Amino acid sequence: MTLVVTGATGHLGRLTIDSLLAAGTPAEEILATGRNPEKLEQLASLGVRTAQASFDDPAALEAVFAGADAVLLISGNELGERVRQHTNAIEAAANVDVGRIVYTSVLGGDPEKLVLAPEHVATEQAILASGLPYTILRNGWYNENYAQTLAQAAETGAVIGSAGNGRVASASRRDYAEAAAAVLAGTGHQNTTYELSGDTAWDQQAFAAVLTEVTGREVTYRDLSSEDHLAALVGAGLDEGTAGFLTALDAGIRDGALELTTGDLSRLIGRPTTPLADTLRELS
Template sequence: MSLVVTGATGHLGRLAIDHLIARGTPPADIVAAGRDAGRLDALKSLGVRTAVIDFTDPATLAAAFEGAEGVLLVSGSEVGSRVQQHINAIDAAKAAGVTQIVYTSAPKADNTTLVLAPEHTATEEYLRASGVDFTIVRNNWYNENYTQTLGQVQQTGVYLASTGTGRVASASRSDYAEAAAVVLSTPGHTNATYELSGDVAWNGDDFAATLSDVLNRDVVFESVSSEAHTEVLRSAGLDEGTIGFITALDANIAAGELDKITDDLSTLIGHPTTPVADTLRTVLS
């Protein structure tokens, strides 16, 4: 029997494999599955098996899932196409006799206005109705999502967003990957849904203070309206689709969609979650 990790060449999937191995799963019992054969080859040095899969090609999924006990279904990256892709993976896992599917979802997926949630909500509904035992891990925001702002903030001393007083209960990608590895490889998580978050929820002013410390310079939080934010992003040359996504997400944060703190994540991984400052310092180093 084996454990299959989809998205194995992406950040979250690769970290989940690392945590599975660190927690005692024999590498030979792990199947690293992804689309890029070349990048998968680089994982063979870990001792894991590999499988090239395409969520739009059920035959590749059937081959990868054959003989598997559990599957970590890392949500796909093709927004707009993910529901059918996830359905294909769930159907293939069921047909292969997989006894547990772990799915990486969005926070409060069954009761949220979060712009990213609808495809996750539909996937959760299909998974629950599939008849396969599941574990749903609803990941809050990643600390790493803010690393791209470091260069601009270092230059300007300004962290600009339209999040208002909204808070984000973020944690590191590694924390979330470790939780996925735990529920995939240990008993006691059958048909459970976990709301995973960082131990602390921070707002724009808090983040500016963190940036001041990390960058060793004064940083202020400039809180702007969605309309003003749109104009700033447009003047920076971003396309309308990207602008719409960023401002919608900031509006979600302002409305409190990412501020929920639970102890699910720290309990599963057995240690405190990683503060955003620690992640930023790691990136800078």
Template sequence: MTIVVTGATGHLGRLVVESLLERGVPATDIRALGRSAERLAPLADLGVQTATIDFEKPDTLASAFSGADALLLVSGSEVGQRVQQHANAIDAAVAAGVGRIVYTSAPHADDTDLVLAPEHTATEKLLAESGLPVTILRNNWYSENYVGQLDTAEATGEIVSSAGDGRVASASRADYADAAAVVLSTPGHEGAVYELSGDEAWSFAELAEAVSEIVGRPVVYRAVSPEEHTSILTGAGLDDGTAGFVVALDGNIRDGALADATTTVSDLIGRPTTPIADTLRAARDQAAA
């Protein structure tokens, strides 16, 4: 059996490869793909097959996908370009006769106003039209996305957001990676659409409490209006587009787009998901080491 993992030089893809190895998949049965041979080298040193690819260069994909029983298509990171990149990968997978595709999508991608969802929705449609067996992993938010809040909160004593009382059912990248590894290495997932999240959703007030304990000083949550939030972000140096994206995402959170907590991840991986406080504390400890 050959399991191919794209994005293996990124945070999630690398963790999926590591999880597959921990679950006993032979290194020689794993093919890790990424843009940088240098960053793939540590995986090659473990005996994992490696190959460099670029979703924008279809000729790099055919041989890399050849012989794949299962292909993890980790969604691209270049917002605005992902649909074509994913289309290239799907076409190459069909041409290579890949056994099945597992795709990392967005929560409720077929029925959501989430600002990040449209490219995922389009990709899911392409996958449905491909004729290949497909499994969709609709990952909720990554807890690591809030690591950047730690230093700011320590300096100011605040977490500022326009998310109101919205809640986020985040999980750690390692949780999502373990779930993907299970789906890739075990049978019975063809045709499934998994809504993946942390076991519990948290509020920004709860996030502030957790961060307070981690940084060792009182931290409060200051809820602001979208307009005030935009002004704060642009005043801090963000360009209008980035500030608008952040505020739109907080609006999605305020409206409940990331609040749906399920036990699907913990059911797949056989353990509870990682609380956000533990993820943030581990990241801070690692940065200090």
């Protein structure tokens, strides 16, 4: 058996490989791919096979995917380029007839609600059009996404945003990695879409309470309009593009894009998901 993990040198990829090994998948059945040769050498020390490949190199992808029983396509991080890059990977997988493709998408898959969703939805459509057996993992928000906010809260005691009363059902990156490993190596997941998120959805006031608990100082959350939030971020030194992206994310949260809780994640990993406070304590 050959299980290919793309993006293996990134955080989620490395944790997925760790999870596969911890669950008993033989190291020689795992093929880790990525662009960073130094990090691939680190993975090779675990006994897994490695191969350097990029989403921009279809020929290299075909060579890596040949003979694979399943390929975990971890979404790329180059916004605006992901549909093209993911399509390269999907076409390469189809050309060598891989057994199944597993893709890390986004919770809900609604391009109208979340600024990140359109590229993921387009990728899902490309997977369906390929005719390959598939599993779609629609990942929700990571607890680790709030590392910078934690540092800001510890320093200032305040957090601003424009998420309103929107809620976020976040979980740890390790939770999502364990689910990816379970689906990649397991059976019964063919042509299935999972909505993966934390067991509990929290709002911004609950977030401030968690920050207060973790930092040991009172943290308050101040909710702004999208326009005032954008102006505050630009005034703090962010460029217009980044500030606009962050306010669009908060608008999606306000509209409920990240609040879905289905229990799929905890069922796949066989335990409750990791609370936000637990992850932030580890980061503090």
